Amino acid sequence: MNNVGHAETARSAPAVVVGIDGPSGTGKSSTSKAVAAKLGLRYLDTGAQYRAITWWMLTNGIDVNDAVAVAEAAGKPEVVSGTDPSAPTITVDGADAAGPIRTQEVTAAVSAVSAVPEVRTRLTELQRAIAAEAPDGIVVEGRDIGTTVLPDADLKIFLTASPEARAARRSGELGGKDATDLAGTQAALIKRDAADSGRKTSPLAKAGDAVEVDTTELTLDQVVECVVTLVEEKRSA
Ligand code: DC
Numbered sequence: 001m002n003n004v005g006h007a008e009t010a011r012s013a014p015a016v017v018v019g020i021d022g023p024s025g026t027g028k029s030s031t032s033k034a035v036a037a038k039l040g041l042r043y044l045d046t047g048a049q050y051r052a053i054t055w056w057m058l059t060n061g062i063d064v065n066d067a068v069a070v071a072e073a074a075g076k077p078e079v080v081s082g083t084d085p086s087a088p089t090i091t092v093d094g095a096d097a098a099g100p101i102r103t104q105e106v107t108a109a110v111s112a113v114s115a116v117p118e119v120r121t122r123l124t125e126l127q128r129a130i131a132a133e134a135p136d137g138i139v140v141e142g143r144d145i146g147t148t149v150l151p152d153a154d155l156k157i158f159l160t161a162s163p164e165a166r167a168a169r170r171s172g173e174l175g176g177k178d179a180t181d182l183a184g185t186q187a188a189l190i191k192r193d194a195a196d197s198g199r200k201t202s203p204l205a206k207a208g209d210a211v212e213v214d215t216t217e218l219t220l221d222q223v224v225e226c227v228v229t230l231v232e233e234k235r236s237a
Contacts, residue, residue, distance in 0.1 A: 014235065015137040016137035016154045018032075018138070018154065019156045021144065021157070023197075025166025026159035026215055029047075031141075032139045032141040034085075039137075041134070042085070043084070045088060046145065047141070050119070052092045052097045052101050053119055053123070054113040057109070064109040071118040078092065111199075112195075114196070115201065117201045120202055131149075131150055143202075144204065144205070146206070147205050158207070158212045159212075168182065170185050211230060
């Protein structure tokens with residue numbers, strides 16, 4: 001996917017498309033943002049888009065467990081993602097959704113909504129359009145980027161980490177009461193991963209040509225360094 005546009009000749013490196021997949025708590029967002037910022041690329045959080053549609057369903061009285069109702073409504077909300085890695089944004093029908101999409105209510109409902117094929121088709125099209133418009137390239141994070149959304153990505157990374165490390169990281173991010181409820185956080189993560197990996201339409205999966213990076217024993221800086229090196233190797237190949 002090295003789309004070389006006419007402005008390309010003035011740039012030192014060709015556009016590069018990087019897909020970063022993996023389960024929750026592996027450091028996908030922090031890694032993706034930092035890699036994009038370091039390399040001057042755009043950044044897209046596809047999980048935030050699934051959360052945004054889920055938030056819209058909840059606030060518009062759609063039963064998220066009714067796949068037919070979710071499918072019928074899938075085309076209604078307008079989701080807009082800002083792709084600056086230092087200040088990513090997300091709006092739904094013009095309203096800032098960055099806060100509401102991180103609530104427990106949305107987290108508990110997002111796997112059901114994202115299993116509905118009509119929701120996936122809609123967001124996959126949107127994600128491809130955003131990636132195609134990124135002039136210097138983009139880092140796209142999610143669950144099915146390497147397998148479905150951008151199968152021709154220049155580089156595919158699949159991040160993993162032990163369930164304990166993932167729960168500890170997620171608890172730390174949530175803060176407050178949840179910071180002490182490690183076992184509960186771990187159980188919720190495992191449940192969501194099982195739903196995301198088990199669904200029929202583009203489940204969470206490692207692409208055959210993805211590079212797997214186990215982040216359990218690595219610091220964020222080490223993971224970022226590793227991915228940046230892999231991108232630079234691809235660029236110079
Ligand atoms: O990355 P996250 O935890 O914010 O993602 C929220 C949910 O969205 C996740 O549980 C599954 C879904 N998702 C998806 O199905 N496909 C993607 N490409 C990204 C996220």
